[in-house]
Amino acid sequence: MNPNEHNPRFKRLVNTADMMFWKFGIRRITIDELCLEANISKMTFYKFFENKIELAKYILEKKMDEGIIKYRQIMDTDIPFTKKIAMSVKLKMEQTENLSQEFLTDVYRNPDTELFEFFESRKNDFLNEILNDYSKAQKSGHLRKNLKPEFILYFLNHMFEMAKDEELYKHYDNAQELIMELTNFFFYGIMTEKNGRKKST
Amino acid sequence: MNPNEHNPRFKRLVNTADMMFWKFGIRRITIDELCLEANISKMTFYKFFENKIELAKYILEKKMDEGIIKYRQIMDTDIPFTKKIAMSVKLKMEQTENLSQEFLTDVYRNPDTELFEFFESRKNDFLNEILNDYSKAQKSGHLRKNLKPEFILYFLNHMFEMAKDEELYKHYDNAQELIMELTNFFFYGIMTEKNGRKKST
DNA sequence: AATTAATTATACAAATATAGTATAAAAATA
DNA sequence: TATTTTTATACTATATTTGTATAATTAATT
Incomplete structure (x- = not known):
């Protein structure tokens, strides 16, 4: 029930993270990498999640x-x-x-x-x-x-x-x-x- | 034709690196990780290879x-x-x-x-x-x-x-x-x- | 078109992680 | 036992990553 659930950037971020975490694990993936791949800026990442662990x-x-x-x-x-x-x-x-x-x-x-x-x-x-x-x-x-x-x-x-x-x-x-x-x-x-x-x- | 080819530690290192590089890519793997996984010390790593790129x-x-x-x-x-x-x-x-x-x-x-x-x-x-x-x-x-x-x-x-x-x-x-x-x-x-x-x- | 809100790009300091080396202890080998 | 090999540990210098602040862009709303 995250209020951002339908925000396209949010979805892109979560999907990217899902794929990458699943494939490489959490610790190998950096926030910068996620943002680059999901095509959002780092500031937007921090708008959605406090940090990588919260996203995971x-x-x-x-x-x-x-x-x-x-x-x-x-x-x-x-x-x-x-x-x-x-x-x-x-x-x-x-x-x-x-x-x-x-x-x-x-x-x-x-x-x-x-x-x-x-x-x-x-x-x-x-x-x-x-x-x-x-x-x-x-x-x-x-x-x-x-x-x-x-x-x-x-x-x-x-x-x-x-x-x-x-x-x-x-x-x-x-x-x-x-x-x-x-x-x-x-x-x-x-x-x-x-x-x-x-x-x- | 590496002179260490039959050294068990060398083999362990190369096999581990092969598997891990293949799965995660080179940059995601640290030398410490390789050594831990291959069960050799870091000094031994540097005995065999100058750095990670040489190993790759x-x-x-x-x-x-x-x-x-x-x-x-x-x-x-x-x-x-x-x-x-x-x-x-x-x-x-x-x-x-x-x-x-x-x-x-x-x-x-x-x-x-x-x-x-x-x-x-x-x-x-x-x-x-x-x-x-x-x-x-x-x-x-x-x-x-x-x-x-x-x-x-x-x-x-x-x-x-x-x-x-x-x-x-x-x-x-x-x-x-x-x-x-x-x-x-x-x-x-x-x-x-x-x-x-x-x-x- | 002007105002407001959302997003990015950039730069940055602080924290964390990694590379590579030096040294002494421990283990294996001769 | 002496010699060589390997490890464990500690440490410094880099490099990377995090998280934030700021101004510039872009998109949305009035």
Whole structure:
């Protein structure tokens, strides 16, 4: 809800920064460079943002909000819960793939912890929302009762590391196959029988 | 033929620099960063290279030499000349694809013209070698006589721009198809009839 | 057309980052 | 052990970057 959201210079700046931060990380990009590329003067930059970190924060916030919105769209749709899980796993998978290592590295290693704290706090809000959704699903009988929602989150996060594990990958023909295996494992692992589990395989 | 070629620290440094320059360009990478990443001390860096530009020059030279060697391998093989042309076009195509825009931008925009001049001079040597090969082929009747070898080079260079032209690309289903079209056009355009041209299509 | 507002261009001081060197300690090698 | 290589640290001189102040341009509004 930035009041400058429709200002063409503002948009140009944010888009340029988004692209460049994503590609090179935050610390490698100078404000002068951004202004040159976005074709605005430095004074205009400082009209919009206090400094580079605030700009990065704005971009990060936007990206995270997009993810949350997509997640909520899935959860609010009137489809079976099993389908919701499958779709949200797929969503997280895609988002993990699109993640820029350069951007994230700078978020985590930024000397002052500002960006990092901002990111972590937002991430926690999001995780709590997911946790809440899973808890509700558990109460309404969609998920196994003898399963801590925190474990689900933990497993979900580690799924993506597993998807990149060389040792594990060896046993599959391609990445897609391994991802399917993990998703299925997760899927059947959390569901109650009536909601997705096969009685025997 | 650097005497340090087999020194593990030297190798680590060069490999790290290769990767990082390729990804981020030269100017964005500091010597400290390279040393940290390659796990060597700064003093060791300066044992191997006078400065960052010399290191970049070494890497650029290596990359260009690799290309030239591959080209010569093709030209020295005992295969029909038509095949040689097709293979060397494919080689150039691949090399153009692998080109790092970040690396090249820094080569061209480096404030002191050192790297640029080094690159251009090497490139010219290479172009002359190709020119020479085409001239010989022309004399031995593999190429049309009424065709300046310089035109071939010019066309070859512009083929790769054409391959990326949005307007042109529209008319093809995929990139491969357009590339084939261009290669064939080039191929039949330079050959004498007996060496590749179809009498009618 | 005159006034007002927004944007740029330029220059600048202060802060920060980087390059390159000197030195002593530590590690590896002979 | 003696010798060589490598590192760690500290430091100076540059170079770069930040953030601001100012006047000049440009665009928008009255």
